Amino acid sequence: MYQSLESTITSEVAAHVHIRYGITLPVVIEQPKQSSFGEMALPIAFQLAKELRRAPKAIATELIEELPAIDGVSKMEVAGNGYINLRLNRAAYAINALAGITVAAQTSGKIIVEHTNINPNKAAHIGHLRNAILGDTFVRMLRAAGNQVEVQNYIDNTGVQVADVVVGFHYLEKKSTAEVKALAAAPRFDYLCWDLYARTSSYYTDHKEALDWRAQTLHAIEAGEGELAELATIVADAIVACHLKTMLRLGVVYDVLPRESEILHLQFWAKAFELLKERKAIELAAEGKNKGCWVMRAEAFASSDDEDMDKVIVRSNGTVTYVGKDIAYQMWKFGLLGKDFFYRLWHTYPDGKQLFASSDVPADANHKFGAGSKVFNVIDSRQSYLQDVVVAGLKALGFNEQAANSIHFSYEMVALSPRTCVELDIDLSDEDKKRPYVEVSGRKGLGVKADDLIDKLIENASREVDARHADKSEADRKKAATAIAIGALRYFMLKYTRTSVIAFDFQEALSFEGETGPYVLYATIRSRNILKKYGPELPDFKSVLTADVFSRQLQDEDLWQYILAATRLDSAIDKALTAGEPAHMARFAFQLAQSFTNFYHGYQVLSEQDKEKQVFLLWLTEQFRSQLERALGVLGVEMPDFM
RNA sequence: GCGCCUGUAGCUCAGCUGGAUAGAGCAACUGGCUUCGAACCAGUAGGCCGGGGGUUCGAAUCCCUCCGGGCGCACCA
Numbered sequence: 001m002y003q004s005l006e007s008t009i010t011s012e013v014a015a016h017v018h019i020r021y022g023i024t025l026p027v028v029i030e031q032p033k034q035s036s037f038g039e040m041a042l043p044i045a046f047q048l049a050k051e052l053r054r055a056p057k058a059i060a061t062e063l064i065e066e067l068p069a070i071d072g073v074s075k076m077e078v079a080g081n082g083y084i085n086l087r088l089n090r091a092a093y094a095i096n097a098l099a100g101i102t103v104a105a106q107t108s109g110k111i112i113v114e115h116t117n118i119n120p121n122k123a124a125h126i127g128h129l130r131n132a133i134l135g136d137t138f139v140r141m142l143r144a145a146g147n148q149v150e151v152q153n154y155i156d157n158t159g160v161q162v163a164d165v166v167v168g169f170h171y172l173e174k175k176s177t178a179e180v181k182a183l184a185a186a187p188r189f190d191y192l193c194w195d196l197y198a199r200t201s202s203y204y205t206d207h208k209e210a211l212d213w214r215a216q217t218l219h220a221i222e223a224g225e226g227e228l229a230e231l232a233t234i235v236a237d238a239i240v241a242c243h244l245k246t247m248l249r250l251g252v253v254y255d256v257l258p259r260e261s262e263i264l265h266l267q268f269w270a271k272a273f274e275l276l277k278e279r280k281a282i283e284l285a286a287e288g289k290n291k292g293c294w295v296m297r298a299e300a301f302a303s304s305d306d307e308d309m310d311k312v313i314v315r316s317n318g319t320v321t322y323v324g325k326d327i328a329y330q331m332w333k334f335g336l337l338g339k340d341f342f343y344r345l346w347h348t349y350p351d352g353k354q355l356f357a358s359s360d361v362p363a364d365a366n367h368k369f370g371a372g373s374k375v376f377n378v379i380d381s382r383q384s385y386l387q388d389v390v391v392a393g394l395k396a397l398g399f400n401e402q403a404a405n406s407i408h409f410s411y412e413m414v415a416l417s418p419r420t421c422v423e424l425d426i427d428l429s430d431e432d433k434k435r436p437y438v439e440v441s442g443r444k445g446l447g448v449k450a451d452d453l454i455d456k457l458i459e460n461a462s463r464e465v466d467a468r469h470a471d472k473s474e475a476d477r478k479k480a481a482t483a484i485a486i487g488a489l490r491y492f493m494l495k496y497t498r499t500s501v502i503a504f505d506f507q508e509a510l511s512f513e514g515e516t517g518p519y520v521l522y523a524t525i526r527s528r529n530i531l532k533k534y535g536p537e538l539p540d541f542k543s544v545l546t547a548d549v550f551s552r553q554l555q556d557e558d559l560w561q562y563i564l565a566a567t568r569l570d571s572a573i574d575k576a577l578t579a580g581e582p583a584h585m586a587r588f589a590f591q592l593a594q595s596f597t598n599f600y601h602g603y604q605v606l607s608e609q610d611k612e613k614q615v616f617l618l619w620l621t622e623q624f625r626s627q628l629e630r631a632l633g634v635l636g637v638e639m640p641d642f643m
Numbered sequence: 644g645c646g647c648c649u650g651u652a653g654c655u656c657a658g659c660u661g662g663a664u665a666g667a668g669c670a671a672c673u674g675g676c677u678u679c680g681a682a683c684c685a686g687u688a689g690g691c692c693g694g695g696g697g698u699u700c701g702a703a704u705c706c707c708u709c710c711g712g713g714c715g716c717a718c719c720a
Contacts, residue, residue, distance in 0.1 A: 080663050159720055315718040322720045512682050515668040522682055530679045606679050
């Protein structure tokens with residue numbers, strides 16, 4: 001409701017300003033610092049003051065006199081040096097909120113969001129959790145605003161990391177294919193590979209000659225033949241299954257898994273290579289350190305034309321680098337490659353949703369993916385250099401529009417707090433101990449595994465639930481504890497803005513008090529309980545609550561403020577999307593919960609004697625409940641039945 | 644050296660892309676459970692928004708500069 005009023009006001013004021021002054025300005029609506037100033041504030045006079053070279057206050061006064069009446073606004077007044085404060089028609093606002101008036105969703109083309117992208121060679125860790133939760137929440141925000149979204153999780157199943165685990169099994173552990181297959185079918189295969197990967201990595205540092213095994217393995221994988229290639233497939237497929245399972249625990253699902261193996265087999269790169277050469281986006285270096293390589297000139301992606309900065313796309317031995325493959329993949333996402341994958345059903349989620357993976361054999365699955373109009377790549381900020389190169393590639397090919405619509409949805413890494421490192425027995429240098437956070441290495445097998453963290457959170461939540469609800473069955477308690485734990489985790493990962501490094505600390509992550517997911521859940525449960533415990537059937541609000549009733553009840557300033565708070569969700573989603581910041585969404589949900597909690601303490605709904613007021617309070621409670629649940633849905637947090 | 648990010652309460656962070664008296668949570672202190680469940684609430688205390696210049700009606704926010712911290716800058720992904 002709030003959002004639709006906002007859009008009415010901005011468009012009417014903008015139209016007036018355009019006609020009256022011949023100036024086109026974006027009209028901004030702010031929330032006054034003090035509620036006594038009114039519900040909305042327009043700083044438009046300040047914006048106009050620059051162009052008109054007149055005092056803001058005079059312009060504001062003039063605007064108020066000349067602006068035609070706006071539906072829903074009862075009063076306008078000049079305040080401060082030139083603010084225009086608006087007071088709303090409370091009863092009309094409430095009536096519209098009751099009717100569920102919303103802004104029509106905008107329809108644009110398909111948006112592709114790529115996230116998670118974990119190397120399929122070891123268990124997921126907390127850094128991957130941030131990526132997936134950020135990506136998944138952004139997807140939910142986009143969908144809540146009416147966009148069509150496709151979620152992709154890219155699988156690099158032919159890379160060095162997978163090869164290293166294969167080297168570990170084959171050369172170090174001397175395992176047969178059958179043995180590896182058996183291990184892959186057993187639980188916690190991702191944990192086993194986590195350790196094996198670390199062991200192989202450290203083996204290389206002492207035995208440089210072993211790097212030859214890696215080269216052989218990579219070669220075999222690329223050729224797609226022999227025992228080593230088969231091992232790679234077993235490992236990668238089994239680990240992908242582990243990752244999907246971990247992500248499903250968090251409510252994160254995907255539409256399609258484009259895999260690097262098909263990018264290779266279906267000659268995506270060859271096609272892109274032709275185009276890059278044809279349009280002179282890359283050139284063959286005739287001399288210098290990159291002699292014999294196809295390179296993208298530095299000037300295309302950096303503010304330098306230094307030859308040393310040129311990026312190699314095709315190595316002197318003719319093989320393509322990661323960036324090259326990524327350019328091909330990015331082109332496919334926009335439907336620019338003139339090629340598509342085949343697809344096969346990878347698996348079906350418990351709710352019936354189907355997940356497809358790319359395939360190189362023609363199948364009858366009639367599914368089409370890719371060819372989006374806008375692409376968000378959720379990748380941590382350490383890869384911004386490579387993302388810049390990919391975008392520069394599109395630009396060099398002449399795809400300027402697509403380059404502009406390729407968005408690196410970057411975020412900072414998840415490091416560990418020194419305290420948590422100590423808990424995990426990670427050796428720290430004296431220098432590290434002084435830092436606020438320490439970056440840990442997956443290659444060394446250090447870090448916090450995603451499933452371990454989730455297990456620990458569930459354990460914690462279980463303790464609380466068990467203590468409060470001895471009467472419930474163990475299964476019900478476990479279910480509630482799981483929902484609370486996941487809510488806590490998702491909120492924790494979301495409450496930091498993208499540019500903030502998370503110094504992961506067990507104590508903080510395991511906290512269920514204050515600005516946390518459980519706080520929001522608790523408020524929602526309370527709203528639900530009031531409605532549940534109200535004896536008779538809930539009244540039919542739409543017929544009982546008339547404009548008269550609203551204008552009587554809304555003379556209470558606090559109640560009016562609660563209505564405003566409980567009708568802002570759509571506006572909040574919109575703003576968070578514009579800012580590209582899921583953290584704003586999380587914060588809004590928290591503030592909404594705070595607002596309801598205040599209402600909860602200020603008004604006794606069930607014991608209210610005045611019948612008319614009670615119906616009104618019930619409706620307000622219901623309004624809070626539905627908005628809180630929707631907000632949690634956007635955050636991907638599921639409700640426990642009790643807590 | 645070049646590029647990107649960053650410095651706000653004791654700690655962890657917001658601050659809606661220039662607006663009114665800079666906000667939360669944690670920790671600390673004082674209170675509140677026979678109430679729609681205290682995973683909560685009310686209150687107290689805590690800030691030269693890293694320093695200095697500039698832009699203007701107005702700066703935590705934009706520009707310059709200095710200081711401090713992080714991350715990138717492979718024929719690895």
